[in-house]
Amino acid sequence: MEISLNTRExxxxxxxxxxxxxxxxxxxxxxxxKLNPINNSLPxxxxxxxVQKIENKVRSELNLRISNGYQGIDLNxxxxxxxxxxxxxxxxx
Amino acid sequence: MTGSFLExxxxxxxxxxxxxxxxxxxELHLSKKIESMFGIKTHILLIDNKSLLEGFSSDPIYQLMxxxxxxxxxxxxxxxxxxxxxxxxxxxxxxxxxxDNFELLSGKEKYDLIRNVVAIxxxxxxxxxxxxxxxxxxxxxxxxxxxxxxxxxxxxxxxSKEYEKYYSKTLNKIMNEIKNGSK
Numbered sequence: 001m002e003i004s005l006n007t008r009e010x011x012x013x014x015x016x017x018x019x020x021x022x023x024x025x026x027x028x029x030x031x032x033x034k035l036n037p038i039n040n041s042l043p044x045x046x047x048x049x050x051v052q053k054i055e056n057k058v059r060s061e062l063n064l065r066i067s068n069g070y071q072g073i074d075l076n077x078x079x080x081x082x083x084x085x086x087x088x089x090x091x092x093x
Numbered sequence: 094m095t096g097s098f099l100e101x102x103x104x105x106x107x108x109x110x111x112x113x114x115x116x117x118x119x120e121l122h123l124s125k126k127i128e129s130m131f132g133i134k135t136h137i138l139l140i141d142n143k144s145l146l147e148g149f150s151s152d153p154i155y156q157l158m159x160x161x162x163x164x165x166x167x168x169x170x171x172x173x174x175x176x177x178x179x180x181x182x183x184x185x186x187x188x189x190x191x192x193d194n195f196e197l198l199s200g201k202e203k204y205d206l207i208r209n210v211v212a213i214x215x216x217x218x219x220x221x222x223x224x225x226x227x228x229x230x231x232x233x234x235x236x237x238x239x240x241x242x243x244x245x246x247x248x249x250x251x252x253s254k255e256y257e258k259y260y261s262k263t264l265n266k267i268m269n270e271i272k273n274g275s276k
Contacts, residue, residue: 020187030197061189065182068272 025088032089041093050091054082095162096136100224106201107134111162114139150175153216154184154209160223174219178270185213185264192253200245207231207242207256214263217270234259 035042042050058078066073086092096109110127112118120139127135140148148155150172159170188206191198198206211230215222228239235255241247 017183027194027197027202061186064268065271068268069274070179070271 025085028085028089032091035091039090042091047086047092050086051079051082055079058082094164095158107136109136109138109158111138111140111145111158113142113145115141146170146172151177151180152184153181153212153222156216156222157208157212157224157227160221174216176217176270178267181213181217182264182267182271185210185260185267188260191260192249192256195249195253200243203245203247204239204242207235207237210256210260210263211235213267214259217263217266 032038041047055078059075062070062073062075062078083092094108094110096107108127108131110124112123118139120137124135124137127137145155149159149170151174159168162168188210191203191206195203208227208231211227211234212222215226215230220226231237231239231242235252237247237252237255
């Protein structure tokens, strides 16, 4: 969602989606709380699997939009954004 | 005043208040003040007249929100639907992962995400968007009872199949419009 928003100018819409992102982050936190170890990084193998899975999903959503005429979507942002998100969820330390 | 507070019974978590203003107000201060007065969590949406009309004509969730409200002054909104399909695509994306997160979401959260897709679908078909029309569509198209969704009593397997179908149909319509050059 954040990647799509970078291509749009509407301030109101981005404000709305900041709120939505916060809601989704809360759901992700609930998932994280169910995963052990809670206070430590997950094993590298699991991290790689999670990153790959999210990356595939996001890439496929964005590619669908690019093929339908969206412009200005930077697919290079996917990977660093996922890593940042996983850090905030304490999946990666 | 709008939202679940106006529905039958006492199944509400907060009060949603829309303030149509000419002068900028302090949103946070106001909601804190109302919260302390009534002891209920309050969401305030501050909006000027122009943005309200703009939202109402292009956003099905505004139409849903304002289809039932009480106001201190008579509120008459006359507008024709204006379709910004990229904006609708972004709104729809919110409901994308409902099936994946099924076990983790509360009934109310599920209902909000289902309602979002259905409101968008009705809107692009140029149909009325209000609580009754949304619940009717949920019943007909998804074969679900609103009460059961909110009470978190729906079964994932049968739900996901119908839901994914409905979601894809709505997404395809939006994508086609975008491909054909609609905004």
